[in-house]
Amino acid sequence: MSYLTYDEYQALGFKLEEQQFTQYLKRAESQIDSVARAFYRSVDIDTDQVEDRVTAFKTAICEQVDFLAYAGSETSYQLAQNDYNSVSIGRLSLSPKNGLADTVVGGVCMEARDLLGRYGLLFTGV
Template identity: 40%
Template sequence: MAYLSFEEYDGAVSNEAEFKRLESQAETVINNVTRDFYRYHDLSADQNKFRVADFKQAVKEQIEYYAFAQASKSYEIQQGNYKAVSIGRLSLTPSDTNASDSVMPNGLCRESYELLAKHGLLFRGEW
Protein backbone atom coordinates (compact mmCIF):
# COMPACT_ATOMS: atom_id res chain seq x y z
CA MET A 1 0.00 0.00 0.00
CA ALA A 2 1.51 3.30 -1.08
CA TYR A 3 1.47 5.97 1.62
CA LEU A 4 1.86 8.74 -0.92
CA SER A 5 0.30 8.78 -4.39
CA PHE A 6 1.93 10.32 -7.43
CA GLU A 7 -0.90 12.86 -7.50
CA GLU A 8 -0.17 13.92 -3.89
CA TYR A 9 3.56 14.07 -4.52
CA ASP A 10 4.97 17.40 -5.62
CA GLY A 11 8.68 17.01 -5.91
CA ALA A 12 11.75 16.46 -8.05
CA VAL A 13 10.76 13.07 -9.52
CA SER A 14 8.58 13.62 -12.59
CA ASN A 15 8.55 10.06 -13.92
CA GLU A 16 5.71 8.06 -12.34
CA ALA A 17 7.51 4.71 -12.67
CA GLU A 18 10.60 6.11 -10.93
CA PHE A 19 8.38 7.67 -8.26
CA LYS A 20 6.72 4.31 -7.57
CA ARG A 21 10.11 2.59 -7.26
CA LEU A 22 11.44 5.22 -4.85
CA GLU A 23 8.16 5.41 -2.89
CA SER A 24 8.24 1.65 -2.41
CA GLN A 25 11.77 1.80 -1.01
CA ALA A 26 10.90 4.77 1.21
CA GLU A 27 7.84 2.87 2.46
CA THR A 28 9.98 -0.14 3.37
CA VAL A 29 12.49 1.96 5.33
CA ILE A 30 9.78 3.97 7.10
CA ASN A 31 7.81 0.82 7.97
CA ASN A 32 10.97 -0.63 9.53
CA VAL A 33 11.72 2.38 11.72
CA THR A 34 8.09 2.98 12.74
CA ARG A 35 7.65 -0.71 13.51
CA ASP A 36 4.86 -0.89 10.89
CA PHE A 37 2.69 1.68 12.71
CA TYR A 38 0.58 2.45 9.65
CA ARG A 39 0.37 -1.18 8.65
CA TYR A 40 -1.45 -1.78 11.95
CA HIS A 41 -3.35 1.53 11.91
CA ASP A 42 -5.29 2.96 8.97
CA LEU A 43 -3.53 6.09 7.70
CA SER A 44 -6.69 7.47 6.10
CA ALA A 45 -8.70 6.99 9.32
CA ASP A 46 -6.13 8.60 11.62
CA GLN A 47 -7.78 11.54 13.41
CA ASN A 48 -4.43 13.24 14.05
CA LYS A 49 -4.19 15.23 10.81
CA PHE A 50 -0.84 16.79 11.81
CA ARG A 51 0.70 13.32 12.24
CA VAL A 52 -0.73 12.17 8.90
CA ALA A 53 0.57 15.28 7.10
CA ASP A 54 4.02 14.95 8.67
CA PHE A 55 4.12 11.21 7.93
CA LYS A 56 3.37 11.85 4.27
CA GLN A 57 5.95 14.65 4.26
CA ALA A 58 8.48 12.19 5.72
CA VAL A 59 7.78 9.79 2.84
CA LYS A 60 8.21 12.67 0.38
CA GLU A 61 11.49 13.76 2.01
CA GLN A 62 12.82 10.21 1.81
CA ILE A 63 11.90 10.01 -1.89
CA GLU A 64 13.58 13.37 -2.48
CA TYR A 65 16.72 12.15 -0.72
CA TYR A 66 16.85 9.00 -2.84
CA ALA A 67 16.36 11.07 -6.01
CA PHE A 68 19.09 13.51 -4.95
CA ALA A 69 21.52 10.71 -4.03
CA GLN A 70 20.57 8.81 -7.20
CA ALA A 71 20.39 5.68 -5.06
CA SER A 72 17.81 4.06 -2.82
CA LYS A 73 19.81 1.32 -1.10
CA SER A 74 22.29 1.85 1.71
CA TYR A 75 25.07 0.03 -0.11
CA GLU A 76 24.57 2.25 -3.19
CA ILE A 77 24.71 5.41 -1.10
CA GLN A 78 27.80 4.27 0.82
CA GLN A 79 29.66 3.59 -2.42
CA GLY A 80 29.63 7.33 -3.05
CA ASN A 81 31.64 8.07 0.10
CA TYR A 82 35.15 9.31 -0.44
CA LYS A 83 38.21 9.70 1.76
CA ALA A 84 39.77 12.68 -0.04
CA VAL A 85 39.61 14.44 -3.39
CA SER A 86 42.32 16.64 -4.91
CA ILE A 87 41.89 18.73 -8.04
CA GLY A 88 44.83 20.96 -8.77
CA ARG A 89 45.45 23.03 -5.62
CA LEU A 90 42.01 22.19 -4.19
CA SER A 91 41.89 19.35 -1.67
CA LEU A 92 38.70 18.12 0.04
CA THR A 93 38.71 15.77 2.99
CA PRO A 94 35.49 15.04 4.90
CA SER A 95 35.79 15.51 8.65
CA ASP A 96 33.65 12.45 9.38
CA THR A 97 34.35 9.27 7.44
CA ASN A 98 30.99 7.84 8.59
CA ALA A 99 28.96 10.78 7.32
CA SER A 100 26.24 8.54 5.90
CA ASP A 101 25.47 7.28 9.42
CA SER A 102 24.90 10.79 10.74
CA VAL A 103 22.89 11.86 7.69
CA MET A 104 20.80 8.70 7.60
CA PRO A 105 20.01 7.41 11.10
CA ASN A 106 18.26 4.05 10.76
CA GLY A 107 18.27 4.48 6.97
CA LEU A 108 16.28 7.72 7.06
CA CYS A 109 17.36 11.11 5.82
CA ARG A 110 17.52 13.67 8.65
CA GLU A 111 14.32 15.44 7.51
CA SER A 112 12.23 12.25 7.59
CA TYR A 113 13.74 11.22 10.91
CA GLU A 114 12.77 14.53 12.54
CA LEU A 115 9.22 14.47 11.14
CA LEU A 116 8.59 10.93 12.42
CA ALA A 117 10.32 11.50 15.77
CA LYS A 118 8.23 14.52 16.74
CA HIS A 119 5.07 12.36 16.67
CA GLY A 120 6.61 9.44 18.58
CA LEU A 121 6.60 7.19 15.52
CA LEU A 122 10.15 6.04 16.28
CA PHE A 123 9.05 4.71 19.67
CA ARG A 124 10.66 1.35 20.48
CA GLY A 125 8.14 0.07 23.05
CA GLU A 126 4.86 -1.76 22.57
CA TRP A 127 2.02 -0.02 20.71
Template identity: 35%
Template sequence: MPYLTYEEYIDLGFEEMEQSEFEKLLKRASGVLDSITRYFYRHNDLESDVEFRKEQFKKALAAQIEYFYDMGATSSHGINEPGHVQIGRTSVSKGGRNSSGQDEQKNNLVSDDVYTYLSGTGLLYRGIGVRS
Protein backbone atom coordinates (compact mmCIF):
# COMPACT_ATOMS: atom_id res chain seq x y z
CA MET A 1 0.00 0.00 0.00
CA PRO A 2 1.44 3.42 -0.93
CA TYR A 3 2.29 5.86 1.82
CA LEU A 4 0.54 8.77 0.13
CA THR A 5 -2.35 9.13 -2.30
CA TYR A 6 -2.57 11.68 -5.08
CA GLU A 7 -5.53 13.30 -3.31
CA GLU A 8 -3.56 13.64 -0.06
CA TYR A 9 -0.65 15.17 -1.98
CA ILE A 10 -2.92 17.80 -3.52
CA ASP A 11 -4.72 18.41 -0.20
CA LEU A 12 -1.37 19.11 1.46
CA GLY A 13 -0.94 21.99 -0.98
CA PHE A 14 1.99 20.73 -3.04
CA GLU A 15 2.58 21.47 -6.73
CA GLU A 16 -0.02 19.93 -9.02
CA MET A 17 1.09 17.46 -11.67
CA GLU A 18 -0.45 14.68 -13.70
CA GLN A 19 -1.47 11.74 -11.54
CA SER A 20 0.63 9.37 -13.68
CA GLU A 21 3.71 11.53 -13.01
CA PHE A 22 2.88 11.53 -9.30
CA GLU A 23 2.64 7.72 -9.26
CA LYS A 24 6.05 7.41 -10.92
CA LEU A 25 7.70 9.86 -8.53
CA LEU A 26 5.95 8.34 -5.49
CA LYS A 27 7.81 5.06 -5.92
CA ARG A 28 11.22 6.75 -6.10
CA ALA A 29 10.48 9.21 -3.28
CA SER A 30 9.15 6.41 -1.05
CA GLY A 31 12.44 4.57 -1.49
CA VAL A 32 14.37 7.66 -0.45
CA LEU A 33 12.25 8.18 2.67
CA ASP A 34 12.45 4.47 3.54
CA SER A 35 16.22 4.77 3.49
CA ILE A 36 16.27 7.95 5.60
CA THR A 37 13.89 6.51 8.20
CA ARG A 38 15.64 3.12 8.21
CA TYR A 39 12.51 1.47 6.78
CA PHE A 40 10.41 2.30 9.85
CA TYR A 41 7.10 2.11 7.99
CA ARG A 42 8.03 -1.15 6.32
CA HIS A 43 7.87 -2.66 9.81
CA ASN A 44 5.17 -0.43 11.35
CA ASP A 45 1.75 0.63 10.09
CA LEU A 46 1.76 4.27 8.96
CA GLU A 47 -1.99 4.76 9.21
CA SER A 48 -2.20 3.61 12.84
CA ASP A 49 0.81 5.68 13.98
CA VAL A 50 0.60 8.85 16.06
CA GLU A 51 -1.15 11.56 14.03
CA PHE A 52 1.72 14.07 14.24
CA ARG A 53 4.38 11.65 13.00
CA LYS A 54 2.11 10.28 10.28
CA GLU A 55 1.31 13.79 9.02
CA GLN A 56 4.95 14.90 9.07
CA PHE A 57 6.05 11.76 7.19
CA LYS A 58 3.42 12.38 4.50
CA LYS A 59 4.49 16.03 4.19
CA ALA A 60 8.13 14.92 3.87
CA LEU A 61 7.17 12.43 1.17
CA ALA A 62 5.15 15.08 -0.68
CA ALA A 63 8.10 17.48 -0.46
CA GLN A 64 10.42 14.83 -1.92
CA ILE A 65 7.98 14.15 -4.78
CA GLU A 66 7.73 17.87 -5.52
CA TYR A 67 11.54 18.15 -5.38
CA PHE A 68 11.99 15.35 -7.92
CA TYR A 69 9.34 16.97 -10.12
CA ASP A 70 10.97 20.42 -9.94
CA MET A 71 14.46 19.02 -10.55
CA GLY A 72 13.29 16.88 -13.46
CA ALA A 73 15.30 13.90 -12.18
CA THR A 74 15.09 11.12 -9.58
CA SER A 75 18.72 10.07 -9.22
CA SER A 76 21.75 11.73 -7.67
CA HIS A 77 23.46 11.61 -11.07
CA GLY A 78 20.55 13.41 -12.73
CA ILE A 79 20.21 16.01 -10.00
CA ASN A 80 23.84 16.88 -9.29
CA GLU A 81 25.24 19.42 -11.70
CA PRO A 82 28.76 19.28 -13.03
CA GLY A 83 31.21 21.56 -11.22
CA HIS A 84 32.82 22.84 -14.41
CA VAL A 85 31.69 23.16 -18.05
CA GLN A 86 33.81 24.39 -20.93
CA ILE A 87 32.61 25.11 -24.46
CA GLY A 88 35.36 26.41 -26.70
CA ARG A 89 37.07 29.28 -24.90
CA THR A 90 34.10 29.84 -22.60
CA SER A 91 34.37 28.23 -19.18
CA VAL A 92 31.78 28.19 -16.41
CA SER A 93 32.53 26.92 -12.91
CA LYS A 94 29.95 26.23 -10.27
CA GLY A 95 30.64 28.48 -7.31
CA GLY A 96 29.87 27.68 -3.76
CA ARG A 97 32.04 27.75 -0.74
CA ASN A 98 31.03 27.21 2.80
CA SER A 99 32.14 29.29 5.76
CA SER A 100 35.46 27.41 6.02
CA GLY A 101 36.28 28.18 2.38
CA GLN A 102 35.90 24.55 1.29
CA ASP A 103 33.95 23.67 -1.84
CA GLU A 104 30.51 22.43 -0.98
CA GLN A 105 30.05 18.83 -2.04
CA LYS A 106 26.74 17.42 -0.91
CA ASN A 107 24.33 14.83 -2.13
CA ASN A 108 21.39 16.75 -3.52
CA LEU A 109 19.18 13.67 -3.92
CA VAL A 110 17.14 14.53 -0.82
CA SER A 111 15.24 17.77 -0.45
CA ASP A 112 16.23 19.81 2.61
CA ASP A 113 12.50 20.12 3.32
CA VAL A 114 12.36 16.38 4.05
CA TYR A 115 14.66 16.83 7.04
CA THR A 116 12.66 19.85 8.18
CA TYR A 117 9.42 17.85 8.20
CA LEU A 118 10.95 14.78 9.85
CA SER A 119 12.81 16.73 12.53
CA GLY A 120 11.33 16.05 15.94
CA THR A 121 9.44 12.92 14.85
CA GLY A 122 12.05 10.37 15.94
CA LEU A 123 12.14 8.96 12.41
CA LEU A 124 15.63 10.24 11.70
CA TYR A 125 17.19 8.29 14.57
CA ARG A 126 17.09 4.60 15.32
CA GLY A 127 19.39 3.93 18.24
CA ILE A 128 20.44 0.55 19.47
CA GLY A 129 18.97 -0.61 22.74
CA VAL A 130 21.32 -1.59 25.55
CA ARG A 131 20.67 -4.65 27.66
CA SER A 132 21.96 -4.91 31.19
Protein backbone atom coordinates (compact mmCIF):
# COMPACT_ATOMS: atom_id res chain seq x y z
CA MET A 1 0.00 0.00 0.00
CA SER A 2 1.29 3.39 -0.96
CA TYR A 3 1.07 6.40 1.36
CA LEU A 4 0.66 8.89 -1.45
CA THR A 5 -1.18 9.17 -4.75
CA TYR A 6 -0.16 11.27 -7.70
CA ASP A 7 -3.23 13.48 -7.19
CA GLU A 8 -2.17 14.15 -3.57
CA TYR A 9 1.35 14.88 -4.77
CA GLN A 10 0.03 17.51 -7.17
CA ALA A 11 -2.41 18.92 -4.59
CA LEU A 12 0.55 19.52 -2.26
CA GLY A 13 2.09 21.74 -4.95
CA PHE A 14 4.67 19.42 -6.52
CA LYS A 15 5.18 19.27 -10.27
CA LEU A 16 6.94 16.15 -11.58
CA GLU A 17 5.34 14.22 -14.40
CA GLU A 18 3.45 11.11 -13.29
CA GLN A 19 6.03 8.75 -14.82
CA GLN A 20 8.87 10.29 -12.78
CA PHE A 21 6.72 10.39 -9.65
CA THR A 22 5.94 6.69 -10.03
CA GLN A 23 9.59 5.84 -10.73
CA TYR A 24 10.81 7.30 -7.42
CA LEU A 25 7.77 6.87 -5.13
CA LYS A 26 8.52 3.42 -3.66
CA ARG A 27 12.14 4.31 -2.87
CA ALA A 28 11.12 7.65 -1.34
CA GLU A 29 8.46 5.99 0.82
CA SER A 30 10.94 3.38 1.97
CA GLN A 31 13.52 6.00 2.91
CA ILE A 32 10.98 8.15 4.77
CA ASP A 33 9.55 5.09 6.51
CA SER A 34 13.04 4.15 7.63
CA VAL A 35 13.81 7.45 9.37
CA ALA A 36 10.26 7.78 10.73
CA ARG A 37 10.62 4.33 12.35
CA ALA A 38 7.69 3.00 10.26
CA PHE A 39 5.26 5.11 12.29
CA TYR A 40 2.43 4.70 9.80
CA ARG A 41 2.86 0.94 9.69
CA SER A 42 1.46 0.83 13.25
CA VAL A 43 -0.83 3.88 13.05
CA ASP A 44 -3.44 4.04 10.28
CA ILE A 45 -2.57 7.11 8.23
CA ASP A 46 -6.17 7.43 7.03
CA THR A 47 -7.56 7.69 10.58
CA ASP A 48 -4.74 9.66 12.25
CA GLN A 49 -6.45 12.64 13.85
CA VAL A 50 -3.31 14.79 13.77
CA GLU A 51 -3.88 16.13 10.26
CA ASP A 52 -0.78 18.33 10.32
CA ARG A 53 1.39 15.27 11.03
CA VAL A 54 -0.18 13.36 8.12
CA THR A 55 0.33 16.35 5.81
CA ALA A 56 3.95 16.74 6.94
CA PHE A 57 4.59 13.03 6.39
CA LYS A 58 3.10 13.09 2.89
CA THR A 59 4.92 16.32 2.05
CA ALA A 60 8.18 14.74 3.22
CA ILE A 61 7.58 11.91 0.76
CA CYS A 62 6.95 14.50 -1.99
CA GLU A 63 10.20 16.28 -1.12
CA GLN A 64 12.09 12.98 -1.20
CA VAL A 65 10.57 12.03 -4.57
CA ASP A 66 11.60 15.39 -6.02
CA PHE A 67 15.07 15.10 -4.50
CA LEU A 68 15.59 11.64 -5.99
CA ALA A 69 14.39 12.85 -9.38
CA TYR A 70 16.69 15.89 -9.21
CA ALA A 71 19.68 13.80 -8.14
CA GLY A 72 18.93 11.11 -10.69
CA SER A 73 19.84 8.54 -8.04
CA GLU A 74 17.78 6.37 -5.77
CA THR A 75 20.33 5.51 -3.09
CA SER A 76 22.86 7.33 -0.96
CA TYR A 77 25.72 5.25 -2.34
CA GLN A 78 24.78 6.31 -5.87
CA LEU A 79 24.82 9.93 -4.73
CA ALA A 80 28.24 9.52 -3.18
CA GLN A 81 29.51 7.78 -6.31
CA ASN A 82 28.30 10.62 -8.55
CA ASP A 83 29.69 13.33 -6.27
CA TYR A 84 32.95 15.00 -7.20
CA ASN A 85 35.45 17.00 -5.17
CA SER A 86 36.90 19.01 -8.02
CA VAL A 87 37.03 19.23 -11.79
CA SER A 88 39.82 20.77 -13.84
CA ILE A 89 39.58 21.56 -17.53
CA GLY A 90 42.60 23.41 -18.84
CA ARG A 91 43.09 26.44 -16.58
CA LEU A 92 39.54 26.23 -15.21
CA SER A 93 39.16 24.47 -11.88
CA LEU A 94 35.83 23.97 -10.08
CA SER A 95 35.55 22.82 -6.48
CA PRO A 96 32.00 22.78 -5.11
CA LYS A 97 31.57 23.62 -1.45
CA ASN A 98 29.06 20.82 -0.91
CA GLY A 99 27.89 17.97 -3.09
CA LEU A 100 24.48 16.33 -3.23
CA ALA A 101 25.65 13.64 -0.83
CA ASP A 102 26.14 16.37 1.79
CA THR A 103 22.44 17.26 1.67
CA VAL A 104 21.17 13.89 2.89
CA VAL A 105 21.19 12.25 6.30
CA GLY A 106 20.27 8.60 6.48
CA GLY A 107 19.40 8.70 2.79
CA VAL A 108 16.75 11.41 3.29
CA CYS A 109 17.01 15.02 2.08
CA MET A 110 17.10 17.82 4.64
CA GLU A 111 13.71 19.28 3.65
CA ALA A 112 11.99 15.97 4.34
CA ARG A 113 13.85 15.50 7.66
CA ASP A 114 12.82 18.98 8.79
CA LEU A 115 9.16 18.23 8.09
CA LEU A 116 9.30 14.91 9.92
CA GLY A 117 11.12 16.41 12.88
CA ARG A 118 8.45 19.07 13.47
CA TYR A 119 5.90 16.38 14.32
CA GLY A 120 8.08 13.99 16.28
CA LEU A 121 8.44 11.47 13.49
CA LEU A 122 12.22 11.37 13.95
CA PHE A 123 12.00 10.71 17.69
CA THR A 124 14.25 7.84 18.73
CA GLY A 125 13.74 7.87 22.49
CA VAL A 126 11.88 5.46 24.67
